[in-house]
Amino acid sequence: MHTIRRPLALAAAGSIALALTACSAGTGGADDGGSADGKTTLRVVSLLPGSEQAAIDAFNAQVEEFEAAHPDIDVVPEEYEWKATTFAAQLAGGTLPDVFEIPFTDAKTLIENGQLADMDEQFHTLEYADRFNPAVLEAGSGEDGKVYAVPAKNVYGVGLHYNRALFESAGLDPDVPPTTWDEVAEYAKKIADANPGVAGYMQMSQNNTGGWQLTVASYARGGRMQEVADDGTVTSTLHNDGTVEALEWLKERRWEDNSLGANFLLDWGSINEAFAAGQVAMFTSGSDVYTSMVQTNALDPAVYGLTALPLDGDDAGVLSGGTLAGVPANASDEVKDAAIQWIDFFYTAKLVDEERAVADAETLAADNQPIGTPVLPMFDQAQYEQNQEWIADYINVPLDQMTGYTDKMFDLPLVGEFSHKTQEIYALLDPVVQAVLTDENADIDALLKAADEQAQQLLDAE
Structure with a gap:
């Protein structure tokens, strides 16, 4: 999720949140990419609906720069917010753009279903193709070893986001964020008591993000949601x-401390909005979500804080994910060739090429867009640190307010999202989270046993 989300929810998240788009009719379908002037028309994901004008201007400036360097390609940016509940219909209906974004968890199923174009030949035209982290590249690769979706951005570990101003309002030191779940509970109650109507802590609960963030919380306490045997048999272990x-x-936070506020139906986009508006003091999501909250929710950087997810017990881990760029299966060779050039320009070259990194930072800086938001490296730690040195003069995110995360990010015990029927099982868990938040007598064991049975049915039908 992203941070989509995200899953991505968030998510992304999320992350992954992911920005996807529905393409408009009448400009040449994904199967041909032609236009009246002989150029290749390429529809690409732009920004989330409602993004700030400065963010839109910065994106459009990048499009102009790309088109100047590639006069045979006409880029058509379109905005759309990725949601697990609508993505499948968009893809099946052929209404996604020529370059769209998907969370790591979705790629394998899409590849198996023949819904993604084989981008292996185009991918290997990238001069740095062999430098990708193999574990990251594998997320978009098929069983045949070919690359179908290219690692694009937002490779994240989930972190704890917090509002520094709300910490101060409750007498808490924002430079000393919580490091255990007991401390999160303590801080949440103090903040809620000092700020009536504010959620000291809140968790996503709908559009598959409830299941995504419950998985985050389970991993952080040593839980795992699936077991895969050597023979490939998958067993649901939600309970x-x-x-x-x-x-x-x-x-306990909901019914004993009353520290979760009053809105119990939040997803990736709406919890970002609530956080930026000062209605939520702490929540978990992908480490990269700061950028989206600045671009879309007018977040005040001065109130933002990021720290590592609390971990408790043996095998506790931090859920990780990321975003891949894909192309529809029916795309022509011309569209695929144009797509890899856009992916190289917009997503990946700036991570490994100093000139491209600086040019990208300059474009973003011109419109005061976030530069330097913490993400995990798609290549390796050394390359990430080199990239940060290249753009050091342009970094404008409050990194000194994120040290609780950045000081630990390369030592986090990362655990990927479970890979079988991911979105469907996240959807099964949404009502479980909602029940706990809205019914004081919710039977957690019974709810999880029922969800486990339903999840196993889905797995057995694979």
């Missing part, structure tokens, strides 16, 4: 100690 503990913790 594990980590998940039970996470839901019990959430139930």
